[in-house]
Amino acid sequence: MNYVEARLVRLARNGDRQAFEELVEMYKDKIYHLGYRMLSNSMEAEDVTQDTFLRVYMNLDRYDENQKFSTWIYRIGTNLCIDRLRKRKPTYSLDAEMPEGDGTDWYSLLKSDQDTPEEEVVLSETQDQIRGAIETLPEKYKSVVILRYLHDMSLQEIGDVLGMPVTTVKTRVHRGREFLRKKLEPEFGGGI
Known part of the structure; x- marks a missing residue:
């Protein structure tokens, strides 16, 4: 973990909201893109992003500083995506139109x-x-x-x-x- 990231995590653990906001800024786009790629839905990707940061915030005291912060946050985001994928009920129809989503390609x-x-x-x-x-x-x-x-x-x-x-x-x-x-x-x- 780089020095800036380590410093931000320590400060956030001690209640520094600005430090946590900086961590969010560093990772929000990466986690959103991970969610979008895995779930193919922008609203679900936004939900996963919010849930990821909520879990990070709630569990900062459990974060092991011997591992990279990026690994930890990606694990949380990936697991949330996998949970959502497992909860989906597949529906198949040969004549169904493909969903366009929010139009973002x-x-x-x-x-x-x-x-x-x-x-x-x-x-x-x-x-x-x-x-x-x-x-x-x-x-x-x-x-x-x-x-x-x-x-x-x-x-x-x-x-x-x-x-x-x-x-x-x-x-x-x-x-x-x-x-x-x-x-x-x-x-x-x-x-x-």
């Missing part, structure tokens, strides 16, 4: 080197297909794939966040990638 916010509108449409469709494939991942693969590829965490960090051995994380990342490859292969003609 996070992939479209990424900077693009594309020059033409046609290329941008193809890119957007590709990103939608990838996002859709990630959403269909089984729960045990979804969290590791999101943490690995969308949050750029190392296998060790993911193991720390999810409380599992690195070998298990490695296996799940591999199987998640294989699941995505098989799911996307028909769309991209084996170029994955």
Whole structure:
């Protein structure tokens, strides 16, 4: 843990509200994006973000300073997302329309080197297909794939966040990638 983070945690533990607010500022976007990627719903992502910081605040005295603060907060956020995913009741309908949500397409916010509108449409469709494939991942693969590829965490960090051995994380990342490859292969003609 870096010095500034450690100092903020110590101050927040001692009741310094400003220090806690700074911790919130440091992590609120990261936790929101984690929630959005795992739950595919902006309102649920906002709820998870608030719940994460509420739990952090209520349990600051239980935080072990020997571990990274980022690992601890990601573990809380990830577990809250997994709890929400488990509580969802799947509903399937062959003729159901796909929900549009709040209209936010996070992939479209990424900077693009594309020059033409046609290329941008193809890119957007590709990103939608990838996002859709990630959403269909089984729960045990979804969290590791999101943490690995969308949050750029190392296998060790993911193991720390999810409380599992690195070998298990490695296996799940591999199987998640294989699941995505098989799911996307028909769309991209084996170029994955």
